Amino acid sequence: MNDALFSQYLVCDARHPLAGGGKLREELLLYKLTPSDCTLLENEFAHLTGKQISPDSETATLSGGQKVLLMCLLALLSPAPKIDFIDLLRSLDANNRNAVQGLIERARSAKEIRLEGSGHAD
Numbered sequence: 001m002n003d004a005l006f007s008q009y010l011v012c013d014a015r016h017p018l019a020g021g022g023k024l025r026e027e028l029l030l031y032k033l034t035p036s037d038c039t040l041l042e043n044e045f046a047h048l049t050g051k052q053i054s055p056d057s058e059t060a061t062l063s064g065g066q067k068v069l070l071m072c073l074l075a076l077l078s079p080a081p082k083i084d085f086i087d088l089l090r091s092l093d094a095n096n097r098n099a100v101q102g103l104i105e106r107a108r109s110a111k112e113i114r115l116e117g118s119g120h121a122d
Contacts, residue, residue, distance in 0.1 A: 010080035014091035
């Protein structure tokens with residue numbers, strides 16, 4: 001495998017959306033989010049789900065769809081210049097799929113984003 005190529009992509013698989021079942025703080029570290037990014041994440045997550053989260057929130061208490069949304073927001077707010085989402089759209093209900101597609105379209109001005117496994121490959 002070409003390590004230089006591998007290090008350029010953040011791969012996010014909706015079948016396994018979060019790395020652990022601990023506190024959100026751990027995911028924030030993995031995605032290299034800043035405190036201001038965390039505030040944006042909290043606000044967008046609340047807007048999409050109606051659920052308030054904080055760095056001390058336990059990710060294991062989230063539903064499967066909420067975990068996928070969280071993964072997507074973490075990735076989009078991360079400093080990664082290229083993101084490869086696998087099964088993202090297939091893992092969301094129609095309302096959240098539309099919302100996520102809008103978020104991805106806005107993020108595409110700054111990032112290269114691919115959607116795989118959803119019949120929506122780019």
